[in-house]
Amino acid sequence: MGNQSLPPKLASLSGSEEILPGVRILDFWSWALGDLRLNSTRGLLAQFLVAKAVGDKRRVDDGWGPYDVESDDGLKIEVKSSGYLQSWSQPKPSAITFQGLITKRWDPINGYSPTKMVVADVYVFAVHTCVISADYNPLDIAMWEFYAIPGSVIRKLDQGSMALSTVRKHAGNAVSWERLRETIVAKAQASELEPEASSN
Numbered sequence: 796m797g798n799q800s801l802p803p804k805l806a807s808l809s810g811s812e813e814i815l816p817g818v819r820i821l822d823f824w825s826w827a828l829g830d831l832r833l834n835s836t837r838g839l840l841a842q843f844l845v846a847k848a849v850g851d852k853r854r855v856d857d858g859w860g861p862y863d864v865e866s867d868d869g870l871k872i873e874v875k876s877s878g879y880l881q882s883w884s885q886p887k888p889s890a891i892t893f894q895g896l897i898t899k900r901w902d903p904i905n906g907y908s909p910t911k912m913v914v915a916d917v918y919v920f921a922v923h924t925c926v927i928s929a930d931y932n933p934l935d936i937a938m939w940e941f942y943a944i945p946g947s948v949i950r951k952l953d954q955g956s957m958a959l960s961t962v963r964k965h966a967g968n969a970v971s972w973e974r975l976r977e978t979i980v981a982k983a984q985a986s987e988l989e990p991e992a993s994s995n
Contacts, residue, residue: 878923
């Protein structure tokens, strides 16, 4: 694909850096990511929670990577998130469905893979469980529940999307953030015992 150029490494930002007179990076972060009830920012929060649970050592999110989180011992983790409530008015809680489970993967050298595939060792499904609008607070960790499914199972199921009922069928009981790391490790070990299937 022609000559490739790598961007320089990012300098660590503290939030105090000034980008306009009297305007700091922290002000931009608050403006862009201030409403964690939005699907996009709530999804980033879910990835961050998983990253902290497994000790991801990377400083920033890699939005184009083939998976979302990497544990401190090298496990590749894909994170999908959803919630019953949104940032807008709604007549009833949303149905929980997770999208994009098996997709073509992006590589900066070769572009998108020719076929859809499962790259992650474990998929984590994060659900914000609040159903009362007045109590909706994504920062309340007690309102999150997590399910983990081995990547080998996702590969066998060969589904691009999955309802929460199907996630529960294959993951078992939800776990709290405090138990997430041990659950991910256990699911990864289970995945290693599964026979490898060809990618889709």
